[in-house]
Amino acid sequence: MKAEMAAPTIRQMRARMNRGHRQVLEAIRDGRKLAATRLSDANGLMTCRATLIGWGAIENERLTEIGQQLLAPQLA
Known part of the structure; x- marks a missing residue:
């Protein structure tokens, strides 16, 4: 039986987010569909989306409170 890992803060x-994560979050926030011209780009965006779902930032094609916090401007 595997012990579940604690959710990241x-x-x-x-710190783990990259441009793809931000693109996915912004597209969902704005109600846009993302399109990629290369298969590798599409795979990268799908991986980012899966990660965001795992973090609880996306649920039912909407941003959760976590997703909104990730997009909020960072204060020094």
Whole structure:
């Protein structure tokens, strides 16, 4: 039986985020569909989306509170 890992904090999620994660979050926030011209780009965006779902940032094609926090401007 595997022990479940603790969910990462917002700070940890932000540290792990890349441009693809932000693109996925912004597209969902704005109600847009993302399109990629290369298969590798599409695979990368799908991986980012899966990660965001795992973090609880996306649920039912909507941003959760976590997703909104990830998009919020970071204060120094």
